[in-house]
Amino acid sequence: MPWASSYSLYISTEEMAAKAWQSGTQCVAKSDHTKPKASELAYLKGDLLTILTVETGKGIFRARHNRTGEEGLISASKVREREALRVDHHLSLMPWFHGKISGPEAVGKLQPMKDGLFLVRESIRHPGDYVLCVSFNQEVIHYRIIYQDSKLTIDRGQYFYNLIDMVEFYSKNKGAIATTLQKPKEKEGTKSAALQLYKTGWLLDLPNLTLGEKIGQGEFGAVYEGEYMGRKVAVKNIKSDVTAQAFLDETSVMTKLQHKNLVQLIGVILHNGLYIVTEFMAKGNLVNYLRSRGRSVITTVHLLHYALEVCEGMEYLECKKLVHRDLAARNILISEDNVAKVSDFGLATVDLAKVDLQNIDSTKLPVRWTAPEGLNNKKFSTRSDVWSYGVLLWEIFSYGMQPYPKMTLKEVKEELEQGYRMPAPENCPPEVYALMTACWEKEPKMRPSFHKLRERLQTELTNYESDNGS
Numbered sequence: 001m002p003w004a005s006s007y008s009l010y011i012s013t014e015e016m017a018a019k020a021w022q023s024g025t026q027c028v029a030k031s032d033h034t035k036p037k038a039s040e041l042a043y044l045k046g047d048l049l050t051i052l053t054v055e056t057g058k059g060i061f062r063a064r065h066n067r068t069g070e071e072g073l074i075s076a077s078k079v080r081e082r083e084a085l086r087v088d089h090h091l092s093l094m095p096w097f098h099g100k101i102s103g104p105e106a107v108g109k110l111q112p113m114k115d116g117l118f119l120v121r122e123s124i125r126h127p128g129d130y131v132l133c134v135s136f137n138q139e140v141i142h143y144r145i146i147y148q149d150s151k152l153t154i155d156r157g158q159y160f161y162n163l164i165d166m167v168e169f170y171s172k173n174k175g176a177i178a179t180t181l182q183k184p185k186e187k188e189g190t191k192s193a194a195l196q197l198y199k200t201g202w203l204l205d206l207p208n209l210t211l212g213e214k215i216g217q218g219e220f221g222a223v224y225e226g227e228y229m230g231r232k233v234a235v236k237n238i239k240s241d242v243t244a245q246a247f248l249d250e251t252s253v254m255t256k257l258q259h260k261n262l263v264q265l266i267g268v269i270l271h272n273g274l275y276i277v278t279e280f281m282a283k284g285n286l287v288n289y290l291r292s293r294g295r296s297v298i299t300t301v302h303l304l305h306y307a308l309e310v311c312e313g314m315e316y317l318e319c320k321k322l323v324h325r326d327l328a329a330r331n332i333l334i335s336e337d338n339v340a341k342v343s344d345f346g347l348a349t350v351d352l353a354k355v356d357l358q359n360i361d362s363t364k365l366p367v368r369w370t371a372p373e374g375l376n377n378k379k380f381s382t383r384s385d386v387w388s389y390g391v392l393l394w395e396i397f398s399y400g401m402q403p404y405p406k407m408t409l410k411e412v413k414e415e416l417e418q419g420y421r422m423p424a425p426e427n428c429p430p431e432v433y434a435l436m437t438a439c440w441e442k443e444p445k446m447r448p449s450f451h452k453l454r455e456r457l458q459t460e461l462t463n464y465e466s467d468n469g470s
Contacts (some may be wrong), residue, residue, distance in 0.1 A: 021061065024133070025051040026082035028201035033078060037402055041065060041072030048267075049079060066229055067205055081203035084256040088418040091193040091252075093164055093245050093274065096120055096184035101457055107140045109185055116182025120145070124344040130163065132170075136178040144176055162241035162273050194270055202255055204228065204267035204277060211235060215284075220247070221273075225280065228266060237272055244274035250344075251276060253322065261313030263333055263343040268448050273465035281333035281341065290400035300429065301468070303396050304461040307432070309340040311457055315391060315450040317342070318382050325380050328369045329395040332372050367412055368403040373444060375413060383444035388441025389453070397432060398425035431460050 006015045021027075029047045036042045041063055044048060048066040055062055059076035096110070100122040107341060113135040123144060125127040130145035132154065143154050145166065151159040152166055155176035160166040172179045187217050188191065198204035209228050216223035220243050224235045238244040265365050269275040283289055286306065290298065310332055324342065331344040365374065371387035373379045401423035404412045404422060421440050424433035435456060450458075 002442070021051050021054070021081065023052055024028045026066075026201060027051060027074075027079040028082055028199075029079050031078060033074075036072065039073050041070060041074050043074075046198060046201075048082070049074060056136070067208060069229060083199075085196060085200050085252045086253070087203055087276045088191065088196075090189060090191045091196055091248055092169075092187075092190040093248065093270065094120070094241060095186040095190040095192045096167065098185075098187045100124060103133070103142055105130070106131070110135045110140050113138050113140070114183070116179050117185055118167075118183070119179045119187075120184040125258070132166075132177070134177060134179065134181065138335050141178055142178075161239045162244070164241050164244065164270065168271065173291070174220075178183070187191045196268075197268060198253070202251070202267045204275075205271050206271050209233075209235070209275070209277070210267060226277070228277055232265075233266055234278050234280045236276040236278070237274070238276070239273040241273060244361050247274060247276065251437075254278075256320065257316070257322075259297055259313055259316040261339070262316065263307045263341045278343075279335075281343075282336040283334035283338070285330050285339060286332035286334060287329035287395060287400045290396065294399055295427075298399070300427070301465060302338075303463070304432075304457065304464060306334075306340040306459045307393055307396055308454065308461060310342060310392065311389070311450055311454045312343040313340075314385060315454050317385075319448045322381050322383050323382055324388075325374075326366055326369070327385055327392055327431065328366060329392055329400065332392070367409045370445070372416055372442060375416075381444060382450070383447045386439050386447045386450065386453070389450070393432060393439070394422055394425060397428040401425070429460065429464065431456075 025452050027044055027049045028044045029049060032044050033040070034042055034044070041049070043065055049063040052062045052064055052065055052071065054060075055073060061074055061076065062071060063074045066070045082346050091297065096119050098106070098119050098121045101109075102124060106119060109119060109135060114138050117135040121131050121133065123131050123469055126144065128147050130147075131373065132143040132145055134143070136143050144151050145163075146155055146156070148156075152160060152163065153159045154166075155399070158169065158175055160169065167181060167184075170177055174180050210226055212227070215225050215234070216221050218236070220240070221236060221238045224236045224237065227231050251265065251268055255313040258264070263281065264279045266277045266279065268277065292457065314324070314327065326344060327342070331342065332340050334340055334342050363387050367375065369388045369391045371380075371384035374384050394403055404415075407415065418432075419442075421437060424430075424436075435448075435453060438448075439453075
């Protein structure tokens with residue numbers, strides 16, 4: 001029978017994929033397993049499980065339940081590997097937000113009327129405010145959401161940072177409204193980001209997160225130290241719902257990436273806007289690390305190691321055809337065991353052999369790190385990342401100095417146009433400075449690839465260690 005051979009092929013393909021699963025692989029349960037035999041692991045559909053070891057049985061693994069911490073045996077046929085989240089501009093953290101529509105239009109969309117069916121719209125009568133429209137007892141009730149002191153409120157008793165917070169609260173609590181929010185009426189053309197994050201296994205459980213002290217404050221939100229399921233983590237909190245929506249793209253990019261020199265995404269939580277949970281990097285960013293320790297602590301060998309580790313991370317992105325677009329020492333983090341890892345993929349995009357991004361706001365470009373074609377024509381590619389890497393090399397070997405010292409941004413642009421290139425930092429190995437200048441070739445195609453840079457750095461590190469007895 002044709003279907004039988006197809007089924008056999010499907011099983012063998014699945015088993016082949018499962019054989020490649022290494023310790024640490026994240027899997028999502030495809031169905032409930034609530035009555036486990038002795039030594040088996042219990043789980044529910046959608047639960048996230050971490051592979052620990054391959055057992056002797058075919059397609060059998062020992063795994064840990066990410067929520068309960070329990071360990072046991074699982075079958076590869078009952079789970080699937082956690083998927084990367086596609087970059088999809090239809091994904092929305094607020095699929096229930098319909099923009100500027102009238103009250104009658106909202107009523108027309110909330111059909112058939114069921115208690116708790118809801119949407120949020122912009123207020124036409126009160127610009128800057130919103131309206132929560134909820135179906136209850138066969139009518140639609142319109143609650144004005146007042147924007148006051150940078151917060152939102154319906155009753156002036158309960159305040160929220162954003163609409164995501166508000167909807168989360170009223171989904172669990174009736175509060176000042178007639179009924180809890182039961183089901184969102186999604187705007188046509190949107191998809192629920194929460195649902196996709198859950199399906200692909202990247203949505204984490206809020207009760208398992210413990211937030212600690214604030215360790216940083218960026219343009220888009222605070223960064224906290226925390227713990228998730230017994231693991232130390234860093235948590236970026238994006239409170240603005242508009243910004244949180246924009247950070248979905250960064251999250252989507254990070255779900256595709258697995259490399260020892262890239263900061264690893266653990267998952268996201270939809271609370272207080274958006275929590276992006278990543279591995280914890282104990283020693284902070286590279287520029288502060290270099291400035292605070294200096295030449296008395298950090299040797300040239302250390303600097304070469306950092307340069308090589310960053311290059312290996314960027315070579316991986318190069319292979320994935322991804323452009324970072326914000327490569328700088330401030331976006332390199334150092335782990336407890338002194339490994340440099342590339343972070344902050346907020347500007348990352350697919351390299352379609354020179355992406356033309358004319359809608360980019362030029363005032364937000366990191367001028368001191370951006371290649372001439374990015375500054376002048378808003379064209380970005382892996383080779384423009386190579387230019388930025390050359391500047392990052394200069395930062396590393398100057399122990400964290402600001403590039404183009406004492407120059408204004410206007411002067412930097414003008415001097416680059418005239419062919420100016422920064423001189424070598426003090427005591428920088430000549431071979432490393434030669435790499436910097438190669439990265440700063442005006443023509444992108446003349447710059448080396450990250451693959452070539454990595455080979456040359458490995459050679460330089462080997463030679464330096466040999467010559468200096470390291």
